[in-house]
Amino acid sequence: MANSKLYKGSLNTIILKLLEEQGKMYGYEITQKVKVLTKGELSITEGALYPALHKLEAEGLLDVEVAKVDNRLRKYYKLTEAGEKETVNRLAELEEFIRSMQQLVNPNWSIN
Amino acid sequence: MAQLTKDQILFIDDYLKRNKVKYWDVRMELLDHVASAIEDELKKSISFEQALQNVHLSFGNKKTSKSLNKSRTAWIINESIYADNSGYKKFIGDKQKALQSNLRKMYGQALITFFKTPLLLVTYILLLYILFKANGHIGGEALLKGLASIVSIGVAIPFCFSLFHFIKYGRSIYLSVLSGLTFGLLYGVSSLLFYLPKGFIFGDDKVFSHGYFVVMCAILVPLLFTQTKVFFSYLSKIKKIQSRLA
CATH class of the missing domain: 1.20.120 (Four Helix Bundle (Hemerythrin (Met), subunit A))
Structure with a gap:
């Protein structure tokens, strides 16, 4: 697995971005989606995912929905209106961060 | 994906209760995560018990705990999915x-x-x-x-x-x-x-x-x-x- 410390600060943004794309997702689905998208390079542990989800929910950036699926109840997370706006801001911040890092480690590289 | 039976779902609910997940709303979310992860684990052709143990560990819980015996002369090693719930406590x-x-x-x-x-x-x-x-x-x-x-x-x-x-x-x-x-x-x-x-x-x-x-x-x-x-x-x-x- 890649150095998880490098991803830690971007976890909330990753979650927001995924929810923006998928509409609504449940906890386990998020861990699996990240694994698939990064070809197994990054795996979000349960211990990191849920505190992030609960913090985003408490901040009012995520809303929850519950549905009955396969003999059990499933809690889905989706973006609130404030969450949608925050996703745009955080993605712009992340993009800017990636650009700055690239400038530091490889000055000839361009994101565009 | 292998779907868990109602009895297996009830077993997971009971397992969470025994691991002191006392809030029903927390248990609801954990139950779905544990069940989904077990369903995935079962694809590796392992038993339900082994799959549950793997998921138990993935939450940061341990499968062994030790405590002193009554006369405080020796350690008692307890090994089961109910031995330690530190991961759920942190959750x-x-x-x-x-x-x-x-x-x-x-x-x-x-x-x-x-x-x-x-x-x-x-x-x-x-x-x-x-x-x-x-x-x-x-x-x-x-x-x-x-x-x-x-x-x-x-x-x-x-x-x-x-x-x-x-x-x-x-x-x-x-x-x-x-x-x-x-x-x-x-x-x-x-x-x-x-x-x-x-x-x-x-x-x-x-x-x-x-x-x-x-x-x-x-x-x-x-x-x-x-x-x-x-x-x-x-x-x-x-x-x-x-x-x-x-």
């Missing part, structure tokens, strides 16, 4: 912290709103002025009893609502954090004001200090207002979540 603790931090922000915002709303602010100042002028007209004991009654009602109403919700829906982490913070803060501040500084209330000469009484009201009135406002607004949020489960 619950993190959620509680997130909810508490959000609630504190709500209290802060409600307090700012209280002092920024002209009608509330004027009423508040007028009330304090009337109480200040009541000096000598109403006895100190009567004033203190009156204030204590108002604070008690302010605590009793949210308490009754919390109790009703607890009986109706069971133990919820949202309600537990909300009740804990509401009663904790109200009880803490009013106890501090009523009981600790006896010397302030009755002074060295055992005479009721009216100035201190007005200070008590100046602190308790906005506190009661914001606590009650936040309590009911948060309670309606909890009700919304619960209504989605119906």
